[in-house]
Amino acid sequence: MLPNVDDIGRFALFLDLDGTVAEIAERPDAVQVDAATITLLDALRRAAGDALAVVSGRDITVIDALLSPLTLPVAGVHGLQRRDAAGRMHRSAEASADLGSVIRAIEAEVGREPGVIIEHKTGAVALHYRLRPELEAKCRSIAERAARERPDLEILPGKMVFEIRLQGGDKGDVIEAFSKEAPFRGRRPIFAGDDVTDEVAFAAVNALGGLSIKVGRNATLARYRAADRRELHQWLAELARASQTERAR
Incomplete structure (x- = not known):
């Protein structure tokens, strides 16, 4: 069940990208954000008084390319990167460490x-096995060995992926940081995400008295749920339409 929001202007919106804004693809480089979704995000941005940010595991440069021509406040690599509403970049100090070896x-x-895809990121490397699900155990073992050999690394398991990432800020941390800044400050946060890596963000939003929304099944800390991405987008479109109607009165 999704929450009843009567005035989106009192809220700040935070959205995950893959599986939430965009459909998951077999390869990370095959993901696209269609024109209708870009239009929806722009309508939501205006309805929320620019208090809309994307919080993703992707690099910020990749997020910008997927959302073009929109340029939104954004957090990347699960919180290692953040660009605030004023365009200032914030990076965890750990994100500059070398992962070459x-x-x-x-x-x-x-x-x-x-079929195994190795995705390079800033401060992380993701091991995707969606095309080879029988290799899950092997990919997990590789990720665990990398983390054992480098105490500054952690593993973030996701949907058919293991991400080996430098330790640093997480999605919950960046939502808290955004919430202290204009135009997000003083608003109740809403965060929607679909993966286990979004659970820290759900916990942070719950602690801030906001609305946490899980997209899909599986156990979660989120207090609300959308059955799938389509249901979430319908709900978001209703929020944007309600705001437009209110402004027209």
């Missing part, structure tokens, strides 16, 4: 497996 070791072990 980790990436080379992963590529040597699994880089030639057809």
